[in-house]
Amino acid sequence: MHSVLPFQFFKKSPLQLPSSGLRGNTRSLAASIVTCGALLLGSSAILAEDKTLTVYTYESFTSEWGPGPVVKKAFEAQCECTLQFVPLDSSAGILNRVQLEGSNTKADVVLGLDTNLMATAKDTGLLATSEVDTSTVALPIKWTSDTFVPFDYGYFAFVYDTEALASPPSSLEELVNAPDDLKIIIQDPRTSTPGLGLLLWVKSVYGDKAADAWKKLQPKILTVTKGWSEAYFSLFLNGEAPMVLSYSTSPGYHMAIDKTERYQAAAFSEGHYLQVEVAALLESSTNKALGREFLQFMLSKEFQTALPLTNVMYPSTDIGDDLPAEFNKLIQPESVLLIDSAEVRDNRKEWLREWLDVSSQ
Amino acid sequence: MSQTSYKPPWWLPGGLSVLAIAALAGLPLLALMNEASNLTLLDVVNDPYNRRVISFSLYQAILSTALSVVLAIPLAVALSREPRFFGRTLLINLFSLSLVIPTIVAIVGIVSIFGQSGLANQLLQNFGFNSFSIYGLQGILLAHVFFNMPLAARVFLQSLENIPQEQWRLAAQLGLPSSSRWRLIEWPAIRSQLAGISILIFALCFTSFTIVMTLGGGPRATTIEVAIYQALRFDFDINTAVALALIQLVLCTLIMIATHSLGTHTTQGLSSIKLNQNTLYASGHYFNGLIISIAALFLITPLVSLIVKAFNPATIGVITHAKTLSAASNTLVVALAAGAIAVAMGVGLQLSARHLRLRLYKHSSGRALQLVGNVILVIPPVVLGTGLFILLRPHADVFALGLVIVVAINSLMALPFVLRILEGPVLQAAQQHDRLIQSLGIHGMPRWRLLDWPHLKKPIGYSMAVSSTLAAGDLSAIALFGSERIATLPLLLYQRIGSYRHHEALTTAVLLLLLCFALFFILQRVIGGKPDA
Numbered sequence: 001m002h003s004v005l006p007f008q009f010f011k012k013s014p015l016q017l018p019s020s021g022l023r024g025n026t027r028s029l030a031a032s033i034v035t036c037g038a039l040l041l042g043s044s045a046i047l048a049e050d051k052t053l054t055v056y057t058y059e060s061f062t063s064e065w066g067p068g069p070v071v072k073k074a075f076e077a078q079c080e081c082t083l084q085f086v087p088l089d090s091s092a093g094i095l096n097r098v099q100l101e102g103s104n105t106k107a108d109v110v111l112g113l114d115t116n117l118m119a120t121a122k123d124t125g126l127l128a129t130s131e132v133d134t135s136t137v138a139l140p141i142k143w144t145s146d147t148f149v150p151f152d153y154g155y156f157a158f159v160y161d162t163e164a165l166a167s168p169p170s171s172l173e174e175l176v177n178a179p180d181d182l183k184i185i186i187q188d189p190r191t192s193t194p195g196l197g198l199l200l201w202v203k204s205v206y207g208d209k210a211a212d213a214w215k216k217l218q219p220k221i222l223t224v225t226k227g228w229s230e231a232y233f234s235l236f237l238n239g240e241a242p243m244v245l246s247y248s249t250s251p252g253y254h255m256a257i258d259k260t261e262r263y264q265a266a267a268f269s270e271g272h273y274l275q276v277e278v279a280a281l282l283e284s285s286t287n288k289a290l291g292r293e294f295l296q297f298m299l300s301k302e303f304q305t306a307l308p309l310t311n312v313m314y315p316s317t318d319i320g321d322d323l324p325a326e327f328n329k330l331i332q333p334e335s336v337l338l339i340d341s342a343e344v345r346d347n348r349k350e351w352l353r354e355w356l357d358v359s360s361q
Numbered sequence: 362m363s364q365t366s367y368k369p370p371w372w373l374p375g376g377l378s379v380l381a382i383a384a385l386a387g388l389p390l391l392a393l394m395n396e397a398s399n400l401t402l403l404d405v406v407n408d409p410y411n412r413r414v415i416s417f418s419l420y421q422a423i424l425s426t427a428l429s430v431v432l433a434i435p436l437a438v439a440l441s442r443e444p445r446f447f448g449r450t451l452l453i454n455l456f457s458l459s460l461v462i463p464t465i466v467a468i469v470g471i472v473s474i475f476g477q478s479g480l481a482n483q484l485l486q487n488f489g490f491n492s493f494s495i496y497g498l499q500g501i502l503l504a505h506v507f508f509n510m511p512l513a514a515r516v517f518l519q520s521l522e523n524i525p526q527e528q529w530r531l532a533a534q535l536g537l538p539s540s541s542r543w544r545l546i547e548w549p550a551i552r553s554q555l556a557g558i559s560i561l562i563f564a565l566c567f568t569s570f571t572i573v574m575t576l577g578g579g580p581r582a583t584t585i586e587v588a589i590y591q592a593l594r595f596d597f598d599i600n601t602a603v604a605l606a607l608i609q610l611v612l613c614t615l616i617m618i619a620t621h622s623l624g625t626h627t628t629q630g631l632s633s634i635k636l637n638q639n640t641l642y643a644s645g646h647y648f649n650g651l652i653i654s655i656a657a658l659f660l661i662t663p664l665v666s667l668i669v670k671a672f673n674p675a676t677i678g679v680i681t682h683a684k685t686l687s688a689a690s691n692t693l694v695v696a697l698a699a700g701a702i703a704v705a706m707g708v709g710l711q712l713s714a715r716h717l718r719l720r721l722y723k724h725s726s727g728r729a730l731q732l733v734g735n736v737i738l739v740i741p742p743v744v745l746g747t748g749l750f751i752l753l754r755p756h757a758d759v760f761a762l763g764l765v766i767v768v769a770i771n772s773l774m775a776l777p778f779v780l781r782i783l784e785g786p787v788l789q790a791a792q793q794h795d796r797l798i799q800s801l802g803i804h805g806m807p808r809w810r811l812l813d814w815p816h817l818k819k820p821i822g823y824s825m826a827v828s829s830t831l832a833a834g835d836l837s838a839i840a841l842f843g844s845e846r847i848a849t850l851p852l853l854l855y856q857r858i859g860s861y862r863h864h865e866a867l868t869t870a871v872l873l874l875l876l877c878f879a880l881f882f883i884l885q886r887v888i889g890g891k892p893d894a
Contacts, residue, residue: 086845086846087845088845089845089856089859093594093595095597096594096595096596096597097844099597100593100594100597100750100754100759100760101754101758101759101760102754102755104754104757104758104759104761105758106758106761188595190591190595190596191595223496223579224579224580226859229860230859230860230861234860234861234862235861238861349598352596353408353410355580356410356580357409357410357413359579359580359581360410360413360414360417360580360581360583361413361581
């Protein structure tokens with residue numbers, strides 16, 4: 001009758017001393033716990049010597065064609081440490097994640113926030129100063145932050161498939177007023193920095209009328225994805241829609257690597273919104289020196305020259321002839337749009353609500 | 362045998378269970394209330410987006426319920442009028458399969474038939490119609506009907522088959538036409554179940570998470586459950602999450618009260634259905650056959666398509682991928698741990714409730730004790746998760762504790778099922794021999810070993826199987842607490858659907874399906890013993 005009991009097995013377990021009663025068992029159990037504990041302590045002491053730097057970033061940064069593998073190899077060669085990239089499912093998600101984890105976070109460095117999120121991120125009190133020399137930085141804007149290290153930049157743009165769309169809109173206004181059968185794919189401004197970028201792009205062009213513009217845009221939005229990768233790779237490149245929110249630099253990759261001019265960015269007459277991607281050190285990190293070494297490394301020639309064809313962005317420093325020739329063929333924005341980071345911090349929630357409100361109608 | 366002198370108090374098993382439930386559900390609820398004191402509820406209700414989310418939740422649940430119930434009636438009637446045909450029992454058993462098939466797995470199947478490149482859309486296009494989008498409200502409704510229409514049909518069928526033979530004989534003697542039989546015999550039987558099954562389906566659709574996450578989720582099709590998840594995981598907007606959680610709490614409580622005041626006993630789905638002799642319908646076979654065939658096609662094609670398409674060029678890569686393997690082992694751990702905890706809490710509650718009922722004659726107290734285990738019906742998993750988040754975040758890295766929290770939530774989610782399965786058998790195990798046992802002075806462990814365990818091992822095996830399978834297929838808890846460090850198969854599957862990797866999703870879905878079937882049958886066999894032994 002008892003044979004079905006799964007724990008019957010332990011009755012004949014050789015671990016049990018034949019003469020010992022319950023007490024004896026408890027004692028040997030206690031002894032083995034102590035032994036295990038000692039072993040664990042010992043092994044963690046050994047592990048502690050092998051330093052690991054944990055970096056939270058977005059998924060496409062760590063993909064096999066992204067900068068992750070190159071950067072990891074180069075940095076590990078100089079630091080005698082392990083560089084561990086933790087890919088999160090979206091870029092704005094990085095900030096959300098460290099906020100959720102608070103000071104218990106495992107991250108030493110966050111990589112992939114942008115100019116728009118800087119003030120919000122700094123206000124969390126979770127970040128430490130970078131102590132990095134940013135004098136070599138060459139951006140369309142002057143760099144003054146002592147917390148964030150800018151590693152690359154680009155302009156948001158709608159990329160289109162020339163085989164599906166012969167004449168793309170030439171301005172945001174034209175896109176907003178285009179016939180509803182022109183389908184576009186965008187990203188969610190709550191989870192994705194390009195998504196937030198478009199929200200601010202529309203805001204800086206339309207101001208108080210932004211909600212009306214979004215209302216007109218609604219029927220043209222095929223879908224709103226969580227992150228950039230799904231929108232670009234899974235949907236746009238598979239022909240699900242002729243236009244996708246991406247960067248003015250995206251065609252550079254297709255021209256240089258795929259050797260095709262099929263995918264182009266549409267130049268908009270109102271100007272393009274700038275994104276500078278940044279990294280920062282966490283206050284809770286126990287590896288601050290190593291973290292700062294990594295942040296400085298991000299401005300090194302090795303790191304910077306890897307970016308154009310892996311992260312497909314302009315490097316944040318002047319790398320001269322190392323910039324691929326294809327990058328000279330990219331559209332140049334007539335004017336550069338950027339809303340001050342503090343203004344974004346103060347209004348982001350409200351603007352997101354406005355977008356959610358229009359998008360849910 | 363010297364241990365028989367120790368007599369544990371009757372309230373010990375139930376007390377321990379109540380303590381566990383209080384810790385797992387009560388503390389997070391308090392944390393939620395505490396956090397809520399920082400916000401003004403009126404602002405939350407007045408926010409246009411929140412209002413739209415609340416009304417969408419109600420709207421889609423009402424539509425889903427109406428569609429499921431209305432479509433189930435002709436199916437149940439057709440099945441009751443055709444008591445004998447090949448595959449009938451199999452088809453009816455398929456109706457309760459939703460207990461074993463994880464929602465997210467079925468969704469992959471539904472998408473492979475009704476999605477952009479699925480069979481149904483190709484047929485539509487061949488006949489010159491516009492293609493149909495599975496995403497948004499229509500997809501949510503389709504999936505809700507897929508799960509709940511069979512449930513309603515089964516309940517109606519059972520009611521139809523419980524109609525006494527005399528009524529049919531009388532109808533035949535009087536020569537009543539088909540329309541009068543429907544009006545006088547069949548409709549009253551269906552109507553008696555209508556309110557009960559409607560409120561049950563409404564409750565299920567109102568708190569639906571996985572279906573809305575995968576097929577809706579955009580700003581236009583978001584329910585309260587999903588909006589809470591998004592507020593936490595997209596926005597780090599704790600205020601909105603807490604506010605929506607409280608609204609959900611209030612609405613779920615209202616639904617629970619409605620369910621109880623209707624006094625429904627519709628979920629007898631676990632008992633067998635007896636065949637009646639309703640063979641009086643000489644005509645209408647073609648029509649009945651058509652209805653049954655359409656329903657069977659609707660239910661079976663997504664599963665068949667899923668299994669067929671799971672074998673694709675990506676299969677080997679997916680199965681051997683380190684992520685898949687670690688997710689599979691996490692799923693197994695979560696399933697077994699949550700299942701074991703749910704069963705332990707359920708047995709504890711039922712043993713003490715039985716003592717209250719049989720020895721102390723306190724029926725209502727016994728009933729109240731059982732109700733404690735249904736707490737998750739009032740506090741949906743995402744709401745509970747939000748509470749746990751707020752409770753634990755100041756003290757620990759919530760994502761490192763991910764699996765432990767998921768086990769806790771999933772065990773509470775399975776508990777109502779365990780209680781329902783065990784209630785009858787626990788009482789029966791005592792009713793026959795309770796006086797004898799009492800007069801012999803057998804209690805505590807010996808009583809459990811000699812009397813209860815032999816009677817209960819089958820239902821315990823069954824409830825362990827059901828609760829482990831439920832936990833293995835759940836997405837709601839792991840969606841909140843999962844990360845790239847800790848994933849289960851449902852989360853991995855969700856991510857693969859989300860990034861539109863169809864081949865990988867199909868294979869992962871079938872892997873999860875196999876795991877659930879294996880858990881379901883092996884646990885029943887290992888714990889419950891051989892069938893009919």
